[in-house]
Amino acid sequence: MSSNDKDCVKFLQWALPRMHMRWQGFRKVRRQVCRRIETRIVELGLSGYPAYGNYLESNPDEWEVLDSMTQISISRFFRDRKSWDTLQHQLLPQLALRAMEENRPLRCWSAGCASGEEPYSMVMLWYYHIQPTHPTLELQIIATDADKHMLDRARMACYPDGNVKHCPGEWLEKSFIQQDGKYCLKSPFRDSVKFMKQDIRNEMPDGPFDLVFCKNLAGMYFAEDLALRVFEKVCRRIRTGGFLLLGNHEPFPVNKLHQMEVFNRGQNIYRKSNA
Numbered sequence: 001m002s003s004n005d006k007d008c009v010k011f012l013q014w015a016l017p018r019m020h021m022r023w024q025g026f027r028k029v030r031r032q033v034c035r036r037i038e039t040r041i042v043e044l045g046l047s048g049y050p051a052y053g054n055y056l057e058s059n060p061d062e063w064e065v066l067d068s069m070t071q072i073s074i075s076r077f078f079r080d081r082k083s084w085d086t087l088q089h090q091l092l093p094q095l096a097l098r099a100m101e102e103n104r105p106l107r108c109w110s111a112g113c114a115s116g117e118e119p120y121s122m123v124m125l126w127y128y129h130i131q132p133t134h135p136t137l138e139l140q141i142i143a144t145d146a147d148k149h150m151l152d153r154a155r156m157a158c159y160p161d162g163n164v165k166h167c168p169g170e171w172l173e174k175s176f177i178q179q180d181g182k183y184c185l186k187s188p189f190r191d192s193v194k195f196m197k198q199d200i201r202n203e204m205p206d207g208p209f210d211l212v213f214c215k216n217l218a219g220m221y222f223a224e225d226l227a228l229r230v231f232e233k234v235c236r237r238i239r240t241g242g243f244l245l246l247g248n249h250e251p252f253p254v255n256k257l258h259q260m261e262v263f264n265r266g267q268n269i270y271r272k273s274n275a
Helices: 003-018 030-044 049-058 062-069 081-101 117-130 148-156 169-175 224-236
Strands: 106-111 139-145 176-179 182-185 193-197 209-213 238-245 260-264 269-272
Touching: 003 030, 003 049, 030 049, 030 062, 049 062, 081 106, 081 117, 081 209, 081 238, 081 269, 106 117, 117 139, 117 169, 117 193, 117 209, 139 148, 148 193, 169 176, 224 238
Parallel strands: 106 139, 106 209, 139 193, 209 238
Antiparallel strands: 176 182, 238 269, 260 269
């Protein structure tokens, strides 16, 4: 670890708890955050991390700038493939059947959607695997993120090779057109998603939802007290019998959320019970 990296780690271990953020979640992505902070330090004409720490103490508005620099956007289509297989073969069929029986749309929320790969993956899975057997059932997807730049990219829906590499080959050919060296999603798939700028710490879309993706967000990056408050609000928006999908390795306070039960421990999938 270089001396500059050590200084950044020391700074993050000091700053993140003051922002109700979880240092452990940033360990593997710290270089991305450190590069942003170092650029900011140069912009301000400061000498280094200690000076930036002093600047934060004397300029409270700068904490909001630092907060924006800690937003991590790592996404690709069908990330965590096993959870998508479970969604395809177990979760969606039963959710679709229930929605049909209750004569209503199936509603999904993608929280922290970044540049849109997750909600668009959901649209593709729905289009190719559920819609053929439930042609009259409507899917409604709301996707939220705190980063306007990411949402602008999501609405454009054009991606480099690396972001689409896990799409099944046939789906890739049918769902995208190649344009200027990128894969651009065709309009029928884009039109199914409503994007909204929201910071999950402060606001959320209205429920209820049958399915909520909250992967690598609250549990990964928020401190325990903040994560619990956020998850309590998220779970209130899940319909009884609905599901919450998290990133494979992020903690979830299931023992403190009495209506939530483990559905698949290995894939970090939870179901809202009748309790």
